[in-house]
Amino acid sequence: xxxxxxxxxxxxxxxxxxxxxxxxxxxxxxxxxxxxxxxxxxxxxxxxxxxxxxxxxxxxxxxxxxxxxxxxxxxxxxxxxxxxxxxxxxxxxxxxxxxxxxxxxxxxxxxxxxxxxxxxxxxxxxxxxxxxxxxxxxxxxxxxxxxxxxxxxxxxxxxxxxxxxxxxxxxxxxxxxxxxxxxxxxxxxxxxxxxxxxxxxxxxxxxxxxxxxxxxxxxxxxxxxxxxxxxxxxxxxxxxxxxxxxxxxxxxxxxxxxxxxxxxxxxxxxxxxxxxxxxxxxxxxxxxxxxxxxxxxxxxxxxxxxxxxxxxxxxxxxxxx
Numbered sequence: 001x002x003x004x005x006x007x008x009x010x011x012x013x014x015x016x017x018x019x020x021x022x023x024x025x026x027x028x029x030x031x032x033x034x035x036x037x038x039x040x041x042x043x044x045x046x047x048x049x050x051x052x053x054x055x056x057x058x059x060x061x062x063x064x065x066x067x068x069x070x071x072x073x074x075x076x077x078x079x080x081x082x083x084x085x086x087x088x089x090x091x092x093x094x095x096x097x098x099x100x101x102x103x104x105x106x107x108x109x110x111x112x113x114x115x116x117x118x119x120x121x122x123x124x125x126x127x128x129x130x131x132x133x134x135x136x137x138x139x140x141x142x143x144x145x146x147x148x149x150x151x152x153x154x155x156x157x158x159x160x161x162x163x164x165x166x167x168x169x170x171x172x173x174x175x176x177x178x179x180x181x182x183x184x185x186x187x188x189x190x191x192x193x194x195x196x197x198x199x200x201x202x203x204x205x206x207x208x209x210x211x212x213x214x215x216x217x218x219x220x221x222x223x224x225x226x227x228x229x230x231x232x233x234x235x236x237x238x239x240x241x242x243x244x245x246x247x248x249x250x251x252x253x254x255x256x257x258x259x260x261x262x263x264x265x266x267x268x269x270x271x272x273x274x275x276x277x278x279x280x281x282x283x284x285x286x287x288x289x290x291x292x293x294x295x296x297x298x299x300x301x302x303x304x305x306x307x308x309x310x311x312x313x314x315x316x317x318x319x320x321x
Contacts, residue, residue, distance in 0.1 A: 006287045011088045021080035022051070025067045028295045037070040038062060071297040072119040082106045084294075086113070087120050091293045092286045096254040096273060118307050121269040123296045124276035126183060132204040133177040139199060139211045140244040141190055144255065144267060145169030170264045172251075172271055173198050176243045181279040184247070186268045192218045199223075210239050247278055265309060 004024065005011035015021050026034060035042045036055035043056040047064075055063040068074050073083055085106060089097050099114035106113065145168060173195070174184040183202055187194050195218035203209065205222040213229045226239045234240060251274045255262055262270055280289050305311045 004287070006285070008088060008092070008286070011290070012085060015081045015084045018051070018079065018081065021084060022067050024084070025080065025294065025297075028291065029067065029071075029298055036063075037065055070299060072123050072300050072302065073297065074301060075303075076116075078108065078112065078116070082108065083116065086116050087123075087293055088286070088290050090117060090120050090273065091124065091277065091289045094250070094277065096258040096270070098258055098260075115304055115307060118266070118269055119300075119302045120293070121273045122300050122302045123293055125269075125272040125300075126181075126275060126279070133175055133180065133183065133202055134204040134207050135180075136178040136208050136210065136238075137203050138176040138178065138241045138244045139174070139195075139203075139209055139215065140241045140248070141171055141173050141187070141214065142248045142252075143169035144172055144252070144262075145264075170267055172267070174244045174247060175199070175202050176247065178243060182244070182247050182275055184251075184271045184275050186264075186271065190214065190217075196220055210241060212241060247274070250274055250278060266307075 002014060002020065005014040015024075033042055034044055034046070034053060036044055036053075036057065038060050039055060039057050041055055041057045044053045045056065046053050050064075052064050052066045055065070057063070068076065068080070073080065076083070086102050089102065089105075097117075099110050099117050102108075102117065103110040103113040108116075171187045171190055172184055173187045174182060175198070176182040185198060187198065199209070199218070199220065200222070203223065206224075208224045208226070209215070210226050210228070213227055213231065215225060215227050219225045219227075228234065228236050228239045228241070235242065251271065254274060255270060259270060276293070277289070280292060284292070303311075
């Protein structure tokens, strides 16, 4: 087998071989040998002709399975060469990559590419197994949505009456452990209750928090909280939120320049995507980030009904694929 790819060009050549795709995924999913994803048995037999395994246990239905079973790839008619190429692009393009571009590059429909990208974003989602953030932690919020200055005057007035001065923007709250990772989530509002819930469930008690002037409204006794007033200055000694400002700039560059228009319903997926790249930007090359994403595809499903908010209308039966 050829050596594993380190660049996009090598990846396209390497994954053009179906056997390479299968063995690459198997090595990361089952490092100790293939086991049945339904019962966990290692008594399985590979059927070369059908490119799948069969579990010898007769205690359950759907004994046959592939490397796609139980992953974000399950039930997809697209081959792994397209899936892995799309994943390589998404995890390594600093500002993201649009579904239209992926559709052109891979020869699939835009609708298929859009669904693929959301399924890959699910694999990139932080599972929060790293525990609570600690030490010095920056907390900040940003607003995502259309710019009021770009609206026609009549629409601007109407929108401000309905939604206030900022308009119908979505709030994203970020928490950055200095020297560590960032966590970001879409929030319903900036109220004291919402902010304290997010901070309390993600930051270890006793940590030192840095925020802007809005932080005084949700400050908590469990933390050492220092505030910098952005109306006066952005840095006061060690007190600043510049690390999160860096993350916000990267997030907004992708949203405005690559994706252009993101519905609030899907915004958290794009936030997860940027957080994955931000948290894995140091000490890892493109191949390492791709490897990390591939190891996270198991146990995650995102059907078309779920991604479009129509779960109740369409519940597909489980497949053998």
